[in-house]
Amino acid sequence: MIGLSHYMALSAIVFCIGVYGMLTRRNAVAVLMSVELMFNSVNIALVACARFVTPETVTGQAVAVFTIAVAAAEATVALAIVLLIYQHHRGIDVDRVNFMKW
């Protein structure tokens, strides 16, 4: 029987993949994708907890929906920025985006 702990494990694995990707990828789009992964791991955890801990309400699911919306918004803005950076720098290597550094 698949229980809460399985979901939690999945969520943790996906989160770690996301973190790893975010910290190591140089490609901004890949970094963004990693961030999306971390969002989604959180969504898994939220929905799972809601289903197993408080089945009578749908609070967790509702929050997950919010998170998806925020993630979409965030992705839009972030992609726009990335696009501009690309136009500016002819590249989206995050290590080279240092023009705001002191």
Added chain:
Amino acid sequence: MISGILSWMIFIPLIGMAVTMLLPKDNHRLIRWTSVIVTLIPLGLSLLLLKAYDSSTAAFQFQELASWIPALNVNYHLGVDGLSVPMVFLTALLSFVGVLVSFNIEKRVKEYFAFYLLLVSGMMGVFAALDFFLFYVFWEIMLVPMYFLIGIWGGPRKEYAAIKFFLYTLFGSIFMLVAILALYFTSTPNSLSMVEHIQRAPELTRGFQLFAFSFFFIAFAIKIPTLPFHTWLPDAHVEAPTAVSVLLAGILLKMGTYGLLRISFPMFPEATRYFALPVAILGVAGIIYGAFVCMAQTDLKKLVAYSSVSHMGYCLLGMGAVGSVAAISGAMFQMVSHGLITGALFALVGVIYDRAHTREISAFGGMWIKVPVYSGIMVLFVLGSLGLPGLSGFISEFMVFLGAFPYFNVTVAIGVVGVLLTAAYFLRMIQKMFLGPVAGHTEGLSEINAREIIAVLPLGILMIAIGVYPALLSDYIQATITNLVRLIGA
């Protein structure tokens, strides 16, 4: 009678200043004539004032009283008595004369006349104010245009002279401010009204009177100026443009003596009696010392400036005789007479400076041959200055001597020597500049023009009129000075 005539006289120049600033910058003619008109109106009003003034009483007349800053009990209080009426008239007259002799200012004309009119407004205010706060405001406000008028339109050392004048006068004002505050806080309810302070004079303790008198005296002594505070005067005069010299000598110096008569004497009668002899001695020292220094001058304007130090000494000598109506009237006569004569002398010095661009006495000679009209006018005023009978200077000197002699006979006798020394330095100047063969810069001089004659003409007429019939002036001041002597109670 126009209501608020004093306010009009103070504020018309101020309005004129605003109007001047709105005029086109390059239309010099328009600016000059606007200023002429703006100074002519107060002159006309001052004539009305003289006509309407009731000389039989010592009370303040044409009073205007309005609350200004109720929280501090500050009032907008104007009024004139026998001390201020002649000074208000003199101010109006000399302001008009000053505009006429300013016609050849070519540099930043608009600003010049704006500052000038502000100065006129301030001077009027000092003589009309009956509230300490107002008095102080006007007193200080004059410094600003004065500073710029000397500092911008002055001679080679204008910055030095302007700063010296400004700081020196301000230094004195601080003492005055302290004394005013002392008066304010010792009175209950706290009052800044001169009239009230005159009334409460007998309640003041001796110590307080001595303190307040001394503090006021420092401020006034610098303005007069008396020995040893006089050294700003030659510098300021020599560097100042002609019209400013006229007003400086004619009006600003009188504020010192006016302040003594208006404030120090009636408010601190005991201290006045105490300091009578030192004041007289200071006066005589000024007379003699100024005359000595005049003898050594090579610059005509500086000579006239130092002669002011000498002549203001007569005022102080007369004021020293605090119990004598004649002596104090003499001091008052000297204030008016010196304003007329020295004002005209500075205007006339300006006339040759405009033409020859030098004021060195040794640069001229034989002017009487080359420019007889100018020479005749100049010599007439010089004679007035050295106290020739029939001209106003003599009357004032004689009244001072006659009034003060019973009080300090030796001091006065020493002061009389000033009459001789004055003749010596002026005659030396006349000889070098006007007599002898035509020499130096005289060659290129042109005769005095109509505008310049019109400028000094009223001064000359008044000088002769007062000299021949002094009752013209004494009628205005007599009641007030009699009352003043009563207040001093010597």
Added chain:
Amino acid sequence: MLANAWLIPVLPLVAMALIMLVTHRNRTLSAGISITAMAIAFVWAWAIAFTVWGNPVEQRFHFEWLNLGPSMHIPIGIQIDGLSAMMLIVVTTVALMVQIYSLGYMHGDPRYSRYYAYLSLFGMAMLTLVLADNFFLMFVAWELVGLASYLLIGFWFEKQSASDAGKKAFITTRLGDLGFIIGLLMLYAGAGTLTFEGVFGAVEKGLLGGAFLTTAAIFLFGGAIGKSAQVPLHVWLPDAMEGPTPVSALIHAATMVVAGVYLVARGLTLFMAAETAAITVAWIGIITSFMAATIGLVQNDIKRVLAYSTVSQLGYMVMALGLGGFTASTFHLMTHAFFKSLLFLGAGSVIHAVHTNDIREMGGLHSKMKITSTTFLIASLAIAGIFPLSGFWSKDEIVAATSGHPVFMILTLGVAFMTAFYMFRLYFLTFTGTPRDKHKFDHAHESPKVMTYPLIFLAFLSVVSGWIGLPWLHHGFSSVVYHGEPHHAEFHISLALISTLVALSGIGLAYLMYYKRSIDPVKVGGAMPGLYRTLLNKYYVDEAYAVLFIKPYYVFCQAMFWFDANVVDGIVNGTGQFGLLWGRFQRWFDETFVDGAVNGLGWVTRGFGATIRYLQTGSLQNYAFIVFAALVILWILR
């Protein structure tokens, strides 16, 4: 006529104003106005004289001029009595003659109109002076005549010597005026009024007296010393000869210089009440008289001889007043005015003809200028005191006034001798003998009629004016001009004889030396070289004054100016400089310590920041790694 007498001085005043303001371009009209005004005054004065002298009454007219209550009350007004009537006559007569004479003398002068304006100014002032009924108005007029004198002495001001002389005259007389002013102040302080009536009343009532009155009188006399050129202020009068000669005749011989005598005469009550003052007056008078006469002996400038003669005669008058000889003095004042102005005008006529003042370049002019020569001779006889000319009568009274004072009498007679001598020395050298300068002699000519007629008129007066004081006529001169009660002038036949003898011997000596040439003047001078040189240089008084007073005064004034510019102003500037230095110090302190503390804090912060800034890589991934690392560490440390 009497009531409107105040109009007399107004006439020349109006003339002056008209000339100055209206007619100054028209020479003839200017002169005409001036002369007309004086002519009216002249007629008026004589009319007044006959009225007053007929019945000697004093007339006063007051006018409230300045009234400041009890502390100062000065009415002004005029007073007509015998003395002022006499002075009116003297002034108007001489002034009129001089003005007419000037038509010729000043002919062609570029400042002709101005000359007449000045003469009118003088006339106005002088007439006011003699009419005044109080010391104040008198002083006013006194100063104005001084001004007119200044202007006229320096009339040809292109010449340095003329403008110097004018200045000298003004300042020297003003030195005397200081005494006058102080005297006035004392009188006012003592009597509370300056009218003659009031002051003399106070003296009589004893309000004024003692040492106070003596001091006041001596100070007052100071004015007379200056104006009437008494020792030690006599130095200006000889120099005043730089002015046009008619001016010398009018101002410096007949009218202004006697103002001092007039002042003492007017105030004689004061001097009589103060014995010390009176005796001072007498001594000053006789010393002046003697000293000036000795100088007059050797001068070579025709006008200077006359100038010293004037000083000497003024000394006479002053001395006589000091001795109480009021009538003698005023009588001599009048006769002297006529004959001395005649002498000056005569000298002017000569100068006009030969264009030099030096008598050594003249000689033999009688043949060319008969009228001038004759009138000059009459005046010389008059001043020498020869019967029956005017000088005889007045000098006789003066000698009589010294009776009882042997020293004064001897000196007076000595002066009389010298006067006769130098006048005739002058006459002989100028008009007789052979011409010493041929060129100048050839060009000489008699003066025009406008100049000679006044001479003739004055010569007439020089002869007859003494007869008014004929001793056997009623009271003599004292019946018209007197002090106190008219006293009977006694004719001292012995005194008259002695003084005539003295005068004649003076004339005789001059005759021998300068006409007959039986005594060589050069030898006489050579016999006493020291004395001669001293006299020629006027006792070196001018030089002494220059060294003792004038130059030190200049130096002193320069020193005072240095003191003012460097010490007094130095203190002011020093204060300013100190303020500036203090400000600089403040700034240094501020920058070093106050600002240092603030900056120090900044530096510390900055250093710290510089160290830890290396943490800020700007790489988002580094930051994120730190965040997670920290989280992990925190989780482990939990």
